[in-house]
Amino acid sequence: LVRSYVMTHLAALGYTAFPASSAAQAMAMVYDGFEFDLLFTDVIMPGSMNGPQLASELRRHRPNLRVLFTSGFADTTAFPAGQHGTDLLVKPYRRAELARMLRLVLDARVAAPAH
Template sequence: MATAAGCRSRPQDLAESAAPQGGGESILVVEDDPLVRRNVVVQLESLGYTVIAAGNAVEALELADRGVPFDLLFTDVIMPGGLNGRQLVTEILKRRPGVPVLYTSGYPRNTIIHQGRLNPDVAVLSKPYRKSDLARMIR
């Protein structure tokens, strides 16, 4: 498909532009890697979401305890600092029952489930992921 400037769009570009957009919802992103955290924040904001970022589970719990509003928890599974993603979700759900959760991990889904880190019925977005995959899983 030719663009107005005569350049050709890549299939990935077309998929990115067709990604589902947010409606202003707030997402609490918990990611220990600063570069990955910044990247996901930029992607989510470009999709129309308000993003609150935390570098670990303790920071995320402090935000929840202060009453910072969020509509979805997006957390890494394996994080340093005492609490992993599953433990964070357990604590968040005590404070915010029913809040939706999306996990992310650089480990294959089967590995983290078979090692008992997550239940088989949870939503997991494997790293690395495309913006369109992130958008679809968030919606």
């Protein structure tokens, strides 16, 4: 239901979005060369991988990947504060907040990570 809600808002804002039902499906899309501009993921996800872990794995293949995290929990210790190209949208949020954060992350300059 949450994914459907977000997809509706993204479409209403004029974005083309491609949902993934799991971290594994998102990773498969990247490994298959699927092109997209931003990863929008929850910090806490079902399964063995959380959102920051997913972002970290995907950045191994796309170092400049922009990421927008979302979370409804006050404890966001899993969120990689200060990591390039990332930001946090706290739930619950309105469409206007989603639109603002998407533009903020998409428009930000992203430097390649230091090795």
